[in-house]
Amino acid sequence: MNSAGTASATRPGLRELKKRRTRDALLRTAVEMFTTRGYDHTTVDDIAAAVDVSPRTFFRYFSGKEDAALALEAMTVAHFLDAVRARPAHEPPMEAMRRAVMEGWDTLSAVVESVAPIEQYLRMYQVIESTPVLLAAHLRHFAETEEQMALLIAEREGLDVDADPRPRVAVAVFSGVMRVTERQWSTGADFSLDAMRALTATYLDQVGPALVGNWRAPQGA
Structure with missing residues (x-):
């Protein structure tokens, strides 16, 4: 028995x-x-x-095909959301999201390569960007992820996401930077994971100066 x-x-x-x-x-x-x-x-x-x-x-x-084409992306989004949830509560929202994405590179390869080689995952970005139906679906999922992130940030900060605009504003800024980075990287000459990591760091470094800095001031002033 x-x-x-x-x-x-x-x-x-x-x-x-x-x-x-x-x-x-x-x-x-x-x-x-x-x-x-x-x-x-x-x-x-x-x-x-x-x-x-x-x-x-x-x-x-x-x-369908579209679901399969975006499945690796869905895995990495889930990985990022988990990383944000794991960030220390004392970190401000933008810092928590930045650290989650930058430190997440160290474990992203393992997540993706449990299913497919990382090189194929990277090449799928080019396929998505060059295929209208996939790009439309990708942007739709991007918007859905933004809402998930806003809810998560609001929960972290003890806010009502519908009464306080800051979670959605912060996530919109962060997501916009990530989208620009993704688009620039996918059309660049260096199509490596290291290049994507470096470009992400460079673009995120511009958030503060772009929002509050004087763009007309000479560099280094």
Whole structure:
């Protein structure tokens, strides 16, 4: 009876592991195809066939190609939100978000590479930027993430996000900088993770001077 009970208890875990492996294989294959063939030249049937499953199985894990194309991005967003939640309560909101994103680079590779090579993740940015339907979805998700961040910051600071505009304003500024950084990096010559990290730091360093500094003052004055 104990053996049967033990076997029964382990079965759901094994099932979940198999499902995760199937999902990861589909996602990894989708990203590889999107970055080599192009998004428009890849079909759900192509992805499913490469993993040796049916299209019906693909749709158990993803609502469609767009969902698969943005899945790695969703993982990194969740990683960032968790990092902000973990920041010390005494840090001001902008500092907490900055430290979360900058220190998050150290663990981002491990998060992404649990599914796909980091190089493919980086190349997906170019695919997203050059594919109108994906870019539109990406920007829509960006707006949704901003709202999640505003709610999180308001909770950290003990504020009512609908009564106090500061959480949404702070997140809008931070998100705007991240979007500009993402766009500049994806069209630059150095398409590496280190380059993205360095450009992010450079652009975030400009937030204070851009908002309160005198732009007409000579450099170094």
